Amino acid sequence: MLTVHAYDVIVIGSGPAGLAAAVSAKKNGVNSVLVIDRDVEPGGILLQCVHSGFGLETFGEDLPGPSYAQRYILEAESQKINLLMDTMVLDITSDFVVTVSNETIGVQRLQAKAIVLAMGCRERSRAQIRIPGTRPAGVYTAGTAQRWVNVEGLMPGKNFVILGSGDIGMIMARRLSLEGARVNRVVEIMPYLNGLSRNYVQCLQDYDIPLFLNHTINKILGKKRVEAVEVVRVDQNRKVQPETAEIIPCDTLLLSVGLIPENELTRKIGVSMDPITGGAIVDNCFETSIPGIFVAGNVVHVYDLVDYVSQDGTTAGKYAASFIQCNWNSNRRKIPVIVEEPLRYVVPQKICPDTLRESAIRLLMRVSYPMEYPVQVSLFTDQKEILNKTYPYVRPGEMVSIQIPKSAYDLIMASQEVRLKVLRKE
């Protein structure tokens, strides 16, 4: 346990965020970069996302998930990035000591000069949404089913009901239909779709799978195996209306009810967290409240496009390189980014006005509820509105973004905060 290996940058997680951060750190002059992952091969969850739709922003091509991952894996290999796979990270300290464990090395300590956390997120499960009823086999998260079908070649059932209209749920509805299963329906408690509209068309409509908005699962029935679920309508306060109950026979219930950034390690280090995103509070360099601890990707907040994950991972890797090259001022001025309802959150939560000299700053936001009419997203300094962007509509499932250009440097430098608002466009 006493052996200590030293690296310049250690990245935790080999998904798109971690790989992009590692490649970027290396390209920015870092000598040794190590990526650690608990899986047996790099690529992260993209490897089980066999559907296409990835990379339109980054590569201008429509790639399947594994191909998008493959490009970064090849790049990491050509950049001579060290990979430590099949390894759990047990602990990380604020002075960059990483304790790892695997079958061959036992427990070992690694020393870094900067860390990038890129652990991604995990799915909410039955326990977190408290569905009443029995506890039979046949209740899985959509991602688990995806892994079984796409990687291991196993079918989790024959007759499905899917709870939640997130993208993974809809994509699995299509995937299972293609594999010959019946998908009875997708049930969504909210009055609107949770994933992308295109997935409603190409995953549900194309396969005649009905979507029930304002509905939820009130009970799971079955002794050893799921035999049926009770589907009920909810009112506008999401309160179950028992008189609307309908028993739907099925053998498998898939849950696509949200993702939670996986931040056990982050919390252990003592990084300040944002209770709304479930991730660390970051500035636009993706540095956390602890100097030298950077974060990237879904561990910060749940993205809807991997392209943005890679871009932000690249940013995190670049500034991790700056940090260890000592051209870094940890006391640099940061100003808060504040969002007003109906914006639910923004990432980054702080910006370093200084960095606008080098590059533009992108702010990513989500709204609390859909606005199905033209809206204007406006950015204010403490003096005035300095830029705005029009959207034909905004929805919780689709991220809103606005870019602060380099030309706004003087205005942002003079301000104590920036504020974001969304207003109906007349």
Next chain:
Amino acid sequence: MTNSQNLICVTCPRGCSLTISYDDQDQITITGNQCKRGAAYAKAELSDPRRMIASTVRIRGGIHKMLPISTNAPFPKGKIMNLMAFLKSVEISAPVKMGDILIENVLNTGIAMVASRNMEKID
């Protein structure tokens, strides 16, 4: 008389809401698209709807049992289930490289099935 129909473009994650209007001469006008691909999608969707199809095939000697594959072009919607039935009978041997053409001219569509990733041969 003008008729119109709404579609959601599936070409990219933006998912534009398209409106297709027909005038008296059956000329169509497409609005709502934020790029050229939206118009092309709408036209194709009305005459010959197609989708990119991603799936898996069995692989021997790889790290996993299944290899992810994809069509190299949008595939006719009406033949998708035939394609799936056909893929069940396919087995590939590792090693495979991303982009390798595994099946040419699948079901005489002129479309190929290509590997979505590398998969080394392991012992």
